[in-house]
Amino acid sequence: MDDLFEAMRPSVEIGEGALWLPNYAVPYAERLMQSIEQIAAQAPFRKMMTPGGRLMSVMTTSCGQWGWQTDEKGYRYIDRDPVKQQPWPEMPSFFKDLAVKAAAEAGYLSFSPSSCLINRYAPDAQMGIHQDRDEGWFSEPIVSISLGVPARFAFGGVKRSDPLKRFELRHGDVVVWGGASRLAWHGISRLKKDFHPLTGDARYNLTFRVYQPR
Ligand SMILES: O=C(O)CCC(=O)C(=O)O
Numbered sequence: 001m002d003d004l005f006e007a008m009r010p011s012v013e014i015g016e017g018a019l020w021l022p023n024y025a026v027p028y029a030e031r032l033m034q035s036i037e038q039i040a041a042q043a044p045f046r047k048m049m050t051p052g053g054r055l056m057s058v059m060t061t062s063c064g065q066w067g068w069q070t071d072e073k074g075y076r077y078i079d080r081d082p083v084k085q086q087p088w089p090e091m092p093s094f095f096k097d098l099a100v101k102a103a104a105e106a107g108y109l110s111f112s113p114s115s116c117l118i119n120r121y122a123p124d125a126q127m128g129i130h131q132d133r134d135e136g137w138f139s140e141p142i143v144s145i146s147l148g149v150p151a152r153f154a155f156g157g158v159k160r161s162d163p164l165k166r167f168e169l170r171h172g173d174v175v176v177w178g179g180a181s182r183l184a185w186h187g188i189s190r191l192k193k194d195f196h197p198l199t200g201d202a203r204y205n206l207t208f209r210v211y212q213p214r
């Protein structure tokens with residue numbers, strides 16, 4: 001697509017309380033990637049196992065007070081990286097500022113994420129349709145930032161049987177879902193072979209979440 005039209009993609013309400021902000025993070029993309037590399041130097045990307053014993057195709061790491069974990073013990077948040085056996089890398093303050101600003105665009109004014117899950121998709125990696133529900137704090141939204149190679153995002157309703165709408169998330173796109181859409185089912189189709197000057201053949205996704213033990 002022409003660069004001018006690419007820059008003009010308007011924001012779209014993809015569900016009640018769910019807003020897609022095309023290009024929103026483009027000005028921060030290089031800094032985000034540099035920080036992701038620094039985070040991954042401390043807490044390396046790893047392939048985690050689902051509780052059912054299947055290896056995820058996506059590689060993950062986390063920053064912030066809490067990191068998302070899945071293994072034979074189940075899905076949960078933990079405050080230490082089990083690979084490096086040390087606390088997760090700090091969430092850079094500009095990560096948090098960007099996520100807070102994006103959440104506010106969608107009307108969520110009290111967002112203060114304690115966790116940032118970072119997913120790395122190589123070609124053919126995918127994420128099956130799921131809900132983000134391990135946080136518990138469902139009054140707070142999820143803020144998602146996409147970098148690199150584009151991907152097909154499926155977004156449905158809070159019932160698994162609700163119809164899925166599909167959108168192409170591109171480099172710098174942000175999606176915020178909360179309120180009536182907080183528990184919406186969503187997923188990412190198998191990543192096609194492609195190239196982005198900043199990420200090569202990979203796609204990165206950051207999801208900012210509020211988690212605290214109750
Ligand atoms: O990669 C994405 O855009 C979505 C990731 C996601 O749904 C998750 O990490 O829970």
Ligand SMILES: [Fe+2]
Binds near residue numbers: 130131132186
């Ligand atoms: Fe998710």
